[in-house]
Amino acid sequence: xxxxxxxxxxxxxxxxxxPLWQAALATGRPLIPVFILDDQTEAPGAAARMRLxxxxxxxxxxxxxxxxxxxxxxxxxxxxxxxxxAETGAAGVMWTRAYDPAAKARDTAxxxxxxxxxxxxxSHPGFLLHEPWRVETGQGGPYRVFTPFWRAVRVLExxxxxxxxxxxxxxxxxxxxDLLADWRLDAAMRRGAAVVAPWQRPGEAAALARLEEFAETxxxxxxxERDFPGLPATSGxxxxxxxxxxxxxxxxxxxxxxxxxxxxxxxxxxKELVWREFAWALLHHFxxxxxxxxxxxxxxxxxxxxxxxxxxWRRGMTGEPxxxxxxxxxxxxxxxxxxxxxxxxSYLTKHLLTDWRVGLAxxxxxxxxxxxxxNAMGWQWVAGSGPDAAPYFRIFNPAGQAEKFDxxxxxxxxxxxxxxxxxxATATSYFAAVPRRWALDPARPYPLPVIGLAEGRERxxxxxxxxxx
DNA sequence: TTTTGAGTTGTTCGA
DNA sequence: GTCGAACAACTCAAA
Numbered sequence: 001x002x003x004x005x006x007x008x009x010x011x012x013x014x015x016x017x018x019p020l021w022q023a024a025l026a027t028g029r030p031l032i033p034v035f036i037l038d039d040q041t042e043a044p045g046a047a048a049r050m051r052l053x054x055x056x057x058x059x060x061x062x063x064x065x066x067x068x069x070x071x072x073x074x075x076x077x078x079x080x081x082x083x084x085x086a087e088t089g090a091a092g093v094m095w096t097r098a099y100d101p102a103a104k105a106r107d108t109a110x111x112x113x114x115x116x117x118x119x120x121x122x123s124h125p126g127f128l129l130h131e132p133w134r135v136e137t138g139q140g141g142p143y144r145v146f147t148p149f150w151r152a153v154r155v156l157e158x159x160x161x162x163x164x165x166x167x168x169x170x171x172x173x174x175x176x177x178d179l180l181a182d183w184r185l186d187a188a189m190r191r192g193a194a195v196v197a198p199w200q201r202p203g204e205a206a207a208l209a210r211l212e213e214f215a216e217t218x219x220x221x222x223x224x225e226r227d228f229p230g231l232p233a234t235s236g237x238x239x240x241x242x243x244x245x246x247x248x249x250x251x252x253x254x255x256x257x258x259x260x261x262x263x264x265x266x267x268x269x270x271k272e273l274v275w276r277e278f279a280w281a282l283l284h285h286f287x288x289x290x291x292x293x294x295x296x297x298x299x300x301x302x303x304x305x306x307x308x309x310x311x312x313w314r315r316g317m318t319g320e321p322x323x324x325x326x327x328x329x330x331x332x333x334x335x336x337x338x339x340x341x342x343x344x345x346s347y348l349t350k351h352l353l354t355d356w357r358v359g360l361a362x363x364x365x366x367x368x369x370x371x372x373x374x375n376a377m378g379w380q381w382v383a384g385s386g387p388d389a390a391p392y393f394r395i396f397n398p399a400g401q402a403e404k405f406d407x408x409x410x411x412x413x414x415x416x417x418x419x420x421x422x423x424x425a426t427a428t429s430y431f432a433a434v435p436r437r438w439a440l441d442p443a444r445p446y447p448l449p450v451i452g453l454a455e456g457r458e459r460x461x462x463x464x465x466x467x468x469x
Numbered sequence: 470t471t472t473t474g475a476g477t478t479g480t481t482c483g484a
Numbered sequence: 485g486t487c488g489a490a491c492a493a494c495t496c497a498a499a
Binding site: 137144145148295461 | 491492495496497498499
Binding site for chain 1: 480
């Protein structure tokens with residue numbers, strides 16, 4: 001009888017275009033899919049934990065529908081894998097590569113330990129279009145500016161997407177599995193699944209349908225409309241990419257096809273996908289991207305630590321409608337429109353002079369599409385300490401941005417109840433979602449701005465000028 | 470080695 | 485209202 005092989009799933013919860021499946025099936029061994037909840041290495045925020053639970057539920061169902069299962073275990077990955085190997089007599093473990101520093105360290109140790117015992121230990125690509133160490137400048141070394149990175153990546157070959165495996169080679173005997181419900185992955189989020197869950201569309205089938213629907217109906221207008229947070233113009237694929245419910249390669253090829261067909265939104269869309277690549281390449285090469293100023297000369301900048309105004313920012317009560325709309329959208333839906341992210345982040349770091357790490361932490365706790373690389377790069381980009389040659393005096397004016405990108409007030413009205421006599425359900429749902437101790441009441445008048453826009457801008461410019469000197 | 474061109478997403482002011 | 489210039493000087497990547 002052939003020993004089985006353990007497939008260790010992490011952020012690759014899919015069947016379509018996952019090289020891991022083909023590599024594993026090629027061994028001819030029975031395959032035992034496993035997910036390990038490893039609190040030591042991975043500590044996603046409350047919303048991401050809840051969304052992970054939904055992803056695992058969907059993936060488990062997908063496997064079950066094809067005669068396989070997703071075995072759930074909890075603990076230190078190395079220990080759990082060792083236990084599983086002992087229980088099943090498995091010949092080894094295969095997985096899809098991860099690129100954040102903690103996962104890399106863990107996986108390297110696991111691989112070494114398995115091989116030392118003469119067991120099979122193999123990692124495969126699948127989370128990114130290109131391995132971060134493969135994209136280098138002419139002199140060697142990582143790109144630090146997006147546009148050259150884009151120019152390099154756009155001409156790189158991307159292999160054809162792989163079909164979902166026809167069979168999943170289940171074993172005759174299954175090891176025991178935890179019950180997903182017992183993990184209570186939504187417990188950390190006090191507002192509960194009832195608020196945020198309806199906004200999620202977990203699972204591979206949903207992801208594939210979304211890509212196709214987006215490509216057919218909204219991609220053409222993407223370049224023109226993506227900056228308007230009140231329009232349904234974006235792809236919504238981020239939550240799927242985060243958990244690997246869709247392959248970036250599949251998205252790439254779909255975008256390329258649209259480009260060849262002359263679709264006017266395709267190139268802008270592909271660029272966004274490559275921004276994700278860029279973020280992961282940066283995190284790979286600069287593992288402290290989420291903790292330290294990427295430009296070290298920003299270490300002297302007098303960021304304010306967490307403060308009462310930052311708390312108002314978190315609560316969507318700054319009195320700046322576009323910023324508050326953004327923060328409330330995130331609290332209720334687990335996501336925030338891309339432009340709104342920039343504006344909300346600029347407000348915290350510039351107008352409120354608050355350390356970007358304060359904002360990064362809150363986003364990490366609230367986003368169901370939380371991506372450690374994109375979040376870290378984005379916050380540093382906005383703060384000015386990150387990879388961008390932008391002028392330091394770029395300070396988003398939330399009122400000007402509202403005029404430009406939300407002229408109809410569609411976005412602000414959707415999320416700020418105090419702005420309408422008969423607010424929509426989205427806006428009132430926020431007040432039902434927030435903790436009671438925040439003591440928010442939609443009947444109370446909308447708060448006055450915590451800081452005047454001109455005053456905030458002047459203060460930020462002064463601090464930035466001083467910080468540079 | 471040196472040089473050169475360019476850099477996601479902005480704002481304000483004055484013509 | 486629209487448009488161009490100023491906001492500084494630096495780093496990056498390639499020639």
